[in-house]
Amino acid sequence: RDAAVEEASSAEVSAAQAQLQAAQAQYDAALKSYQPILQSDKPDDDVREQAQLQLNAALANLQSAQANLDEVLAGAKAGERTAAAAGVQVAVNQRDAAQAQLDLLLTGAKPEQIAIAEAGVAQAEAAVTEAELRLASAETAVEQANAALTEAEAALAAAQSALEKRTLTAPFAGTVASIPVKVGQVVSPGVPVLMMADMTGWQIETTDLTELSVVTIEKGFDVDVTIDAFPGETFSGQVTDISSVSDLVRGDVTYVVTVALDNNVDAPLRWGMTAFITIDSGQS
Known part of the structure; x- marks a missing residue:
């Protein structure tokens, strides 16, 4: 939390968000064209494989755009916990998409395609776990920083109180007329130390x-x-x-x-x- 973090400029955030939207559109288009192939009675293997490759490429592009946006947004110091929470949601969405793809392929896909889909699900679940750990770590860091701030404020208040007790304050504004004591002299309570x-x-x-x-x-x-x-x-x-x-x-x-x-x-x-x-x- 105390590390110096550069703020992401609004232009960088906008560019990353535009890249993510384009990748999402590409992925949606690939998925839309791939689903009819799977639902046909006897889909051609080459056609199915080509569609699978397009879908995988679109998914990879989407994940890359999301990672880029996350990296840009991570520059905002105040938004570390929010970015971590968003990362959890992205990972959950990726896992759900991979699970849906696996469910679709299980209805008539080849063993190697099923294996690829299962690996995708496992990878997405691992991403969810990692994102949850990052969120927990960010929340812990925030709690520790707040505790340190509270402790520092208490120490400051104690120091200010101690300083005030060691400071003599005149009851009115005026001019010092005489100082009857010397530096280093022990002064008993009630003994005047100066005349105003x-x-x-x-x-x-x-x-x-x-x-x-x-x-x-x-x-x-x-x-x-x-x-x-x-x-x-x-x-x-x-x-x-x-x-x-x-x-x-x-x-x-x-x-x-x-x-x-x-x-x-x-x-x-x-x-x-x-x-x-x-x-x-x-x-x-």
Whole structure:
């Protein structure tokens, strides 16, 4: 099944089929002319022998054309089993024809003619057996190929699953900010192997907003932001989150407020830069 087989062209198939049809017509004509001779009361031996020779020649031509067609069609890889099944049917037809010829000759043929016919029947039966064996072999090859394909697909699925288990996938698209581990280092479960950054937007978290100020701020308030690294520049943003849990910083109760900068910021900002925010608590 894995062998490289050339596909039979449609022209070759058509030519072989035309040859087979011509041979079939020749055989039918010879058989038609031969049967009246056998059925006559006293057929002339020379006439009978000549007709027998013509019939044999037509049969040989038919078998040759059939073999040629089978050989052409055998080039189609996908049709191996179909071709084998067709070969069985052809052999069965040949055997039946030979048996019919033998039955006809037994009614008044010569011993040597009977022997020839019997040999033809035996040959046809052998052809049937051989064709059946080829069909069984083709079916076995198909089953083996299907089993091999199933096994290969299972192996591929297992390999893909193993590969997926060995691949780390980030929860979002972004930029690798740092890799705290080294190649060859043994990493325990839960230990970070890299830090991801989403550079599409920037956020600022307060560190000293006291409990007295946080109560005057609401989500959505506009914020002005200045950054030490860019003196003279003011950036705009909005309050996106106010922590519900406090922190104790130098004895003061503070709450973390998160501010999202507008997306039109062109400055080359970096993580950890110092920023100052101004919030108008009179907003509503």
